[in-house]
Amino acid sequence: MSLLANASVLLGKELRTEFRSRELLTTTVVFILMVIVLFSFTFDPTSAESRRFGPGLLWLAFLFAASLMLQPCFLREQTNDTLSALRLSVEDPFAIFLAKLTANTLFLLLTEFLLLPIFSVLYNVAVLPVLGWLIFVFFLGSLGVSIAGTALSAISAQARMRELLLPLLLLPLLTPVLVASTEVTKALLDPSPYVSWKGIGFLAVFDLVFLTALWLFGEYLLEE
Amino acid sequence: MTPPAGPSSGIRFENIDKRYGGLYALRRLTMEVTPGECVVLAGPNGSGKTTLLRIAARLVRPSSGIVTFPSAHKSPAAGDAPTGFVAHATMVYDELTAEENLTLFARLLEIPDPQTRVGKLLLEVGLVDRRSSLVRTFSRGMRQRVAIARALLHEPPLLLLDEPATGLDPQGTAWLAETLRRLRDAGCTILMSLHGESNISSLATRGIRLEAGRVAADTRTGATLQSILTFADA
Numbered sequence: 001m002s003l004l005a006n007a008s009v010l011l012g013k014e015l016r017t018e019f020r021s022r023e024l025l026t027t028t029v030v031f032i033l034m035v036i037v038l039f040s041f042t043f044d045p046t047s048a049e050s051r052r053f054g055p056g057l058l059w060l061a062f063l064f065a066a067s068l069m070l071q072p073c074f075l076r077e078q079t080n081d082t083l084s085a086l087r088l089s090v091e092d093p094f095a096i097f098l099a100k101l102t103a104n105t106l107f108l109l110l111t112e113f114l115l116l117p118i119f120s121v122l123y124n125v126a127v128l129p130v131l132g133w134l135i136f137v138f139f140l141g142s143l144g145v146s147i148a149g150t151a152l153s154a155i156s157a158q159a160r161m162r163e164l165l166l167p168l169l170l171l172p173l174l175t176p177v178l179v180a181s182t183e184v185t186k187a188l189l190d191p192s193p194y195v196s197w198k199g200i201g202f203l204a205v206f207d208l209v210f211l212t213a214l215w216l217f218g219e220y221l222l223e224e
Numbered sequence: 225m226t227p228p229a230g231p232s233s234g235i236r237f238e239n240i241d242k243r244y245g246g247l248y249a250l251r252r253l254t255m256e257v258t259p260g261e262c263v264v265l266a267g268p269n270g271s272g273k274t275t276l277l278r279i280a281a282r283l284v285r286p287s288s289g290i291v292t293f294p295s296a297h298k299s300p301a302a303g304d305a306p307t308g309f310v311a312h313a314t315m316v317y318d319e320l321t322a323e324e325n326l327t328l329f330a331r332l333l334e335i336p337d338p339q340t341r342v343g344k345l346l347l348e349v350g351l352v353d354r355r356s357s358l359v360r361t362f363s364r365g366m367r368q369r370v371a372i373a374r375a376l377l378h379e380p381p382l383l384l385l386d387e388p389a390t391g392l393d394p395q396g397t398a399w400l401a402e403t404l405r406r407l408r409d410a411g412c413t414i415l416m417s418l419h420g421e422s423n424i425s426s427l428a429t430r431g432i433r434l435e436a437g438r439v440a441a442d443t444r445t446g447a448t449l450q451s452i453l454t455f456a457d458a
Contacts, residue, residue, distance in 0.1 A: 080318065085309075
């Protein structure tokens with residue numbers, strides 16, 4: 001069976017279990033909503049301040065929410081040792097990663113699109129004129145977060161102090177993604193919007209490099 | 225129960241060491257299970273039974289040594305034997321139904337007509353009426369039946385069972401013993417660790433006792449086999 005066919009079967013399982021329990025989506029949506037609302041109420045930013053600080057705040061909230069979302073990604077495979085059953089059933093272990101990182105990207109994107117209108121209203125920032133580009137940047141940034149996060153989730157799930165380890169590893173590793181995503185989003189929300197190709201290029205290369213590394217070395221991350 | 229799909233496969237362990245930090249789970253272990261054998265592993269807690277089974281399932285890499293899977297119909301080759309594995313944990317998802325769990329693994333294992341195979345197995349394990357119930361609503365024994373069904377989905381020629389009767393009631397244990405007897409008679413190689421299931425351990429054609437990660441006794445006949453099986457039943 002091809003890698004993609006295995007991954008699509010596993011993706012179906014990931015989506016089914018999440019939409020049945022709604023654990024991850026609820027946690028991340030509530031977390032990001034609270035950050036956005038509390039920041040808006042605390043600082044009451046003007047439109048200019050929002051354009052300046054909003055993108056950074058938005059991506060920081062996404063990043064922290066992602067660390068919450070990624071924590072149980074492999075941890076819940078340990079409850080009944082289902083990871084072993086998956087390893088015995090798939091030809092290429094990369095299919096497990098591919099399914100999980102696709103699911104994580106979809107969950108993260110769904111959360112971001114749910115909260116973008118609220119951000120737009122609370123921070124008085126027009127997002128509709130650049131919505132297409134924003135979707136593209138959200139996709140590239142979320143994919144980078146998910147690829148690195150899924151790999152680190154597999155590592156931290158087998159470690160002691162796993163709850164602490166994932167954010168400790170994830171946040172420094174994703175700092176370049178945070179900076180690049182913020183830069184591109186800030187350029188798009190500018191009164192005279194423009195596309196920061198440098199940032200987009202960086203995000204695309206980051207995604208490609210980490211995806212290749214995961215494809216090459218992912219098998220070792222799953223070993224006991 | 226359907227006989228195994230492929231040719232019967234054995235396992236050969238050569239000089240296997242497995243260390244966890246400074247602790248040896250297995251030490252210089254060499255043994256071979258020939259195709260079609262039904263071998264019971266016995267031994268006290270911590271003697272290395274689970275580690276040995278997980279190495280045989282290729283879930284754990286030995287610290288040193290070689291594991292190969294000689295087939296009854298071809299020269300010894302490493303790594304291509306389809307394996308059915310029942311572990312301590314159930315290895316199924318609590319948030320999926322019994323049918324969804326088995327269908328998921330059937331599709332990953334490329335079983336032709338997975339719905340028919342899953343339906344047949346659910347009938348055999350006595351869970352056809354609960355096929356649409358989430359596994360988290362099941363008792364331990366029912367979960368174990370799903371776990372056994374998952375391991376048998378692809379009719380593997382090599383079965384690795386780590387205390388497979390855990391949680392099963394007397395009827396469940398009798399069903400498991402009968403299933404394993406049919407598989408053994410059909411040529412399936414079985415390597416299992418047991419604690420206290422006499423009607424299952426009586427299927428053994430060979431008994432191996434492990435102590436401190438080494439083979440302490442290994443026999444196919446006579447009083448020694450009985451003493452190893454008695455140890456398993458203790």
